Amino acid sequence: xxxxxxRFFTLLVLFFFIAPVxxxxxxxxxxxxxxxxxxxxxxxxxxxxxxxxxEKNYEILYVTxxxxxxxPMQLLHGVIDGEGLTYIRYLNGAIRxxxxxxxxxxxxxxxxxxYTLATNVDRSVFAKITHFNYKAGLNSYSYVVVGKGRIAxxxxxxxxLISKDPYSYSYMIWLDLKSSLPLRLDTITNRNLLIERxxxxxxxxxxxxxPWLMKISQKRLPQLVHINKTKSKSLWKLNWLPPGxxxxxxxxxxxxxxxxKSVSYxxxxxxxxxxxxxxxxxxxxxxxxxxxxxxxTLIYTLKQGRREVxxxxxxxxxxxxxxxxxxxxxxPWHKKPV
Amino acid sequence: MNExxxxxxxxxxxxxxxxxxxxxxxxxxxxxxxxxxxxxxGDIMREEAPNILLDIDFSAFxxxxxxxxxxxxxxxxxxxxxxxxxxxxxxxxxGQYAIAASVAGVxxxxxxxxxxxxxxxxxxxxxVLSTIPLGGAASPVSLRTDTQExxxxxxxxKKRTEALLKDxxxxxxxxx
Numbered sequence: 001x002x003x004x005x006x007r008f009f010t011l012l013v014l015f016f017f018i019a020p021v022x023x024x025x026x027x028x029x030x031x032x033x034x035x036x037x038x039x040x041x042x043x044x045x046x047x048x049x050x051x052x053x054x055e056k057n058y059e060i061l062y063v064t065x066x067x068x069x070x071x072p073m074q075l076l077h078g079v080i081d082g083e084g085l086t087y088i089r090y091l092n093g094a095i096r097x098x099x100x101x102x103x104x105x106x107x108x109x110x111x112x113x114x115y116t117l118a119t120n121v122d123r124s125v126f127a128k129i130t131h132f133n134y135k136a137g138l139n140s141y142s143y144v145v146v147g148k149g150r151i152a153x154x155x156x157x158x159x160x161l162i163s164k165d166p167y168s169y170s171y172m173i174w175l176d177l178k179s180s181l182p183l184r185l186d187t188i189t190n191r192n193l194l195i196e197r198x199x200x201x202x203x204x205x206x207x208x209x210x211p212w213l214m215k216i217s218q219k220r221l222p223q224l225v226h227i228n229k230t231k232s233k234s235l236w237k238l239n240w241l242p243p244g245x246x247x248x249x250x251x252x253x254x255x256x257x258x259x260x261k262s263v264s265y266x267x268x269x270x271x272x273x274x275x276x277x278x279x280x281x282x283x284x285x286x287x288x289x290x291x292x293x294x295x296x297t298l299i300y301t302l303k304q305g306r307r308e309v310x311x312x313x314x315x316x317x318x319x320x321x322x323x324x325x326x327x328x329x330x331x332p333w334h335k336k337p338v
Numbered sequence: 339m340n341e342x343x344x345x346x347x348x349x350x351x352x353x354x355x356x357x358x359x360x361x362x363x364x365x366x367x368x369x370x371x372x373x374x375x376x377x378x379x380g381d382i383m384r385e386e387a388p389n390i391l392l393d394i395d396f397s398a399f400x401x402x403x404x405x406x407x408x409x410x411x412x413x414x415x416x417x418x419x420x421x422x423x424x425x426x427x428x429x430x431x432x433g434q435y436a437i438a439a440s441v442a443g444v445x446x447x448x449x450x451x452x453x454x455x456x457x458x459x460x461x462x463x464x465x466v467l468s469t470i471p472l473g474g475a476a477s478p479v480s481l482r483t484d485t486q487e488x489x490x491x492x493x494x495x496k497k498r499t500e501a502l503l504k505d506x507x508x509x510x511x512x513x514x
Contacts, residue, residue, distance in 0.1 A: 312506040
């Protein structure tokens with residue numbers, strides 16, 4: 001009896017010691033589950049936004065603002081016979097318009113010959129965030145539903161895309177709770193500085209395609225401009241890629257038809273931004289870096305060794321600097337560098 | 339004064355007989371000035387004015403003003419030398435306009451180039467490159483430099499940057 005009660009007591013004590021450990025464990029598990037499910041919720045909203053952006057008929061008036069410049073714009077989107085058509089125009093200053101279908105884009109500008117380019121890359125205002133694979137993007141971004149807000153008179157859900165490394169910008173996305181269409185996009189540095197904003201001021205979602213858009217869809221487009229395909233690959237390679245980025249193009253081409261020298265060219269993308277890397281041979285290097293920043297667009301040039309590297313894209317400076325340092329010759333030198 | 343001027347006007351038009359008033363008018367320096375001005379107006383109206391008188395030189399004044407402005411432009415360059423490795427937003431700086439304009443010239447130049455059609459060769463590279471105006475125009479207005487060099491891009495650098503920027507805009511659109 002005495003022996004039994006003693007054993008019971010030990011068990012009881014043991015239980016009290018162990019119980020909190022279990023409790024903490026389950027709590028932690030619950031938290032991480034919660035974060036994952038929250039991330040999943042964000043992804044569902046973001047995917048709904050992507051679908052709405054490409055499948056709905058709508059008209060938006062928006063402003064893009066970077067530094068002290070504000071540019072009011074108009075966008076019409078319609079789906080005609082299953083194909084999306086986007087019309088964009090500047091509302092102030094010279095008349096600048098574009099019309100984009102799934103396979104080409106036409107540019108019209110006051111005083112210039114209009115032209116058409118074959119492309120399947122969406123050039124519209126929220127294209128960055130509406131063609132991104134959010135599930136795969138979890139490796140380099142985390143998604144947080146921040147809360148609710150009101151944009152353009154609509155109730156909006158705010159989602160924060162936080163870059164997991166300092167080599168990409170973070171974004172804040174506002175989307176309409178009713179139509180799921182994007183209403184605002186803020187580009188934010190890792191120091192939480194706002195550097196660029198695209199914001200809708202008026203949104204109309206319609207059942208039918210805008211009649212005017214319907215009409216211009218039947219018009220003949222300007223002449224298609226042919227761009228010569230290049231065969232050769234870049235003479236230089238990158239030994240480091242920013243997280244989430246892949247090389248999507250590598251070639252040598254001339255910047256200008258009058259140029260006699262080609263530059264080596266590499267294009268990097270993480271699904272949100274596209275970055276160009278230009279490498280050319282120069283006679284004298286100064287080791288000087290030149291940085292031009294306009295909103296989120298960076299133009300970074302470094303003359304080093306016997307080469308000049310220029311990186312253009314919507315990336316932080318750290319990214320460009322590290323890319324430049326990682327550049328090396330694709331093959332060993334065959335002859336003395338020119 | 340107006341009354342005097344009226345008398346002066348009458349004098350010019352040979353309608354004044356009173357010599358006393360005439361003497362008074364001639365003795366007043368101010369009135370003499372007015373007299374010459376009225377005469378000039380009359381001469382111009384009758385198209386008799388000698389050219390020399392009309393040679394009013396603004397250029398000296400404008401040049402002086404420009405020189406004054408140029409002096410103020412030197413200030414930010416020194417400022418930059420002091421603040422190495424810092425991104426400067428020139429929009430808030432003295433003389434920002436000249437720098438912003440020269441860097442933004444990347445875009446300005448682009449449109450200038452575009453508006454000069456090179457014959458009818460629309461298949462040629464040059465025209466193809468003119469994709470900036472719509473594709474998220476880049477007209478850089480802030481610039482960082484960590485060297486002793488002036489941040490203002492030279493003409494050659496501007497041309498180069500412009501060419502690269504145009505090519506970037508084109509490359510991100512065409513098929514990989």
